Amino acid sequence: MNHPEPAAPLLSVRNVSKRYGDRVALQGASFDLWPGEVLAVVGESGSGKSTLLNAIAARSAPDEGTVQFRQRSGELQDIYAMTEAQQRLLARTDWGFVHQNAADGLRMDVSAGANVGERLMGLGERHYGRLRSTAADWLQRVEIDAARIDDAPRTFSGGMRQRLQIARNLVTQPRLVFMDEPTSGLDVSVQARLLDLLRQLTRQMQLAAIIVTHDLAVARLLAHRMVVMQRGRVVESGLTDQVLDDPQHPYTQLLVSSVLQP
Numbered sequence: 001m002n003h004p005e006p007a008a009p010l011l012s013v014r015n016v017s018k019r020y021g022d023r024v025a026l027q028g029a030s031f032d033l034w035p036g037e038v039l040a041v042v043g044e045s046g047s048g049k050s051t052l053l054n055a056i057a058a059r060s061a062p063d064e065g066t067v068q069f070r071q072r073s074g075e076l077q078d079i080y081a082m083t084e085a086q087q088r089l090l091a092r093t094d095w096g097f098v099h100q101n102a103a104d105g106l107r108m109d110v111s112a113g114a115n116v117g118e119r120l121m122g123l124g125e126r127h128y129g130r131l132r133s134t135a136a137d138w139l140q141r142v143e144i145d146a147a148r149i150d151d152a153p154r155t156f157s158g159g160m161r162q163r164l165q166i167a168r169n170l171v172t173q174p175r176l177v178f179m180d181e182p183t184s185g186l187d188v189s190v191q192a193r194l195l196d197l198l199r200q201l202t203r204q205m206q207l208a209a210i211i212v213t214h215d216l217a218v219a220r221l222l223a224h225r226m227v228v229m230q231r232g233r234v235v236e237s238g239l240t241d242q243v244l245d246d247p248q249h250p251y252t253q254l255l256v257s258s259v260l261q262p
């Protein structure tokens, strides 16, 4: 897989920690993400993956550490030093967040077209014809029949809902998308199609993404690089193929071998 090597990181995470009461959910996580790079965060249930994702996506502030994002202007900005209004603007323009459960990322009772158009309206687009044609284009890009544009996602299958959620996030051409277990909970064949689509879109759009998954096959297929978490710590990180083919940490070795031995 070609690895993009631009000069400066898009996201820089340093020593991020978080506790819930006495429980340490995340301890000293650090990594950089480069423009156009897809990073998988893997680890078993409870290892701190969602806590990490929420901390770096400005959804839940860490107790310690910094998260810096490179704005389009080139300026590296601490996301927790931003005002709430600045964070919200980022979240609906340059960032996307794909939830595991599509219902958490969609408005289930408004039309598919409105779900896609909403983020564009948030950027100031008001022209009905343009909103509708962009929404129709995006439905096609995520392989949803444009004839369903006026239907609400409540009437969609699980796979269609997830594809709609992806369209809703990507319509503003974000530079960074966070994804929390985007394919789990779907049938295997539906997962495979969704993974193909995600791979195609991340490449076409040169999208940087951080994907939380417990499924090493998802990491293998989508990610340039991966970090492995155990009990709140990053225990191994590196190029995906290297980590999966030659894991160094005993925990990663266990994860990889448990996948190989069904």
Ligand SMILES: Nc1ncnc2c1ncn2[C@@H]1O[C@H](COP(=O)(O)OP(=O)(O)OP(=O)(O)O)[C@@H](O)[C@H]1O
Binding pocket: 020, 023, 024, 025, 043, 044, 045, 046, 047, 048, 049, 050, 051, 052, 214
């Ligand atoms: N809101 C919360 N209150 C208390 N403890 C929490 C909370 N959220 C997470 N934790 C604890 O923090 C640790 C890390 O949880 P986290 O959800 O980040 O793990 P995960 O790797 O995402 O797990 P899963 O794959 O099951 O979603 C766990 O021990 C969990 O019980």
